[in-house]
Amino acid sequence: MKLYFIRHGQSEANTLHVISNRESPFGLTALGKDQAEALANNLKEIPFTAVYSSPILRARQTADILSKPFGLSHQVTEALREYDCGILEDRSDAISWKLYQKFFEDWTLRHDLESKPEGGESFLDIQNRFVPFIESLTRDHLDTDHHILLVGHGGLFQLMLPLVLTNVDRPFVKAHGIGHTECVIAEHGSDGLVCLQWGTSTFD
Numbered sequence: 001m002k003l004y005f006i007r008h009g010q011s012e013a014n015t016l017h018v019i020s021n022r023e024s025p026f027g028l029t030a031l032g033k034d035q036a037e038a039l040a041n042n043l044k045e046i047p048f049t050a051v052y053s054s055p056i057l058r059a060r061q062t063a064d065i066l067s068k069p070f071g072l073s074h075q076v077t078e079a080l081r082e083y084d085c086g087i088l089e090d091r092s093d094a095i096s097w098k099l100y101q102k103f104f105e106d107w108t109l110r111h112d113l114e115s116k117p118e119g120g121e122s123f124l125d126i127q128n129r130f131v132p133f134i135e136s137l138t139r140d141h142l143d144t145d146h147h148i149l150l151v152g153h154g155g156l157f158q159l160m161l162p163l164v165l166t167n168v169d170r171p172f173v174k175a176h177g178i179g180h181t182e183c184v185i186a187e188h189g190s191d192g193l194v195c196l197q198w199g200t201s202t203f204d
Helices: 012-016 030-043 057-070 094-108 123-141 154-164 170-176
Strands: 002-007 048-053 147-152 183-189 192-198
Touching: 002 123, 002 154, 030 057, 048 057, 057 147, 094 154, 123 154, 154 170, 154 183, 154 192
Parallel strands: 002 147, 048 147
Antiparallel strands: 002 183, 183 192
């Protein structure tokens, strides 16, 4: 079993610099669609058996493009949704972005996992929907040769993948990030899920 974690293509929210992590009107830009098409072409020889997507428009549009070559329909799951920013949603001003960064640092630097914007999610809230989903997929497909696509978001993957990948830690993620339509490939080994590739970085 292999899992392919994919960040969506560039979206209008990215270019407008809007915090938009709920159901949003911002879809993929022309570049974002081209990025997804290029990735679909790169992955076309892999026999994917399932595609899962965040419910947010930019991820669903990316999943539509990626699943088409395989004749699959993507399945939407809240587990892959970007984290809810509460009162910061739909804002683009500098103060809101400073607060956005403050909560991210609360979680990753200060280990305050219950910190959250008013009306939004904490680290623990995100963990409680993401980690059980990945554990369930792993159990269900453990002894198979299935290849599964998971289309989600940069913030979500940077926060959560160090919790489920045994050979990736937070300093690595901070140093490498995850760009639009970059792929993180993981395989189940004797000690759990092992990262084989993170974007352009590979692991021995």
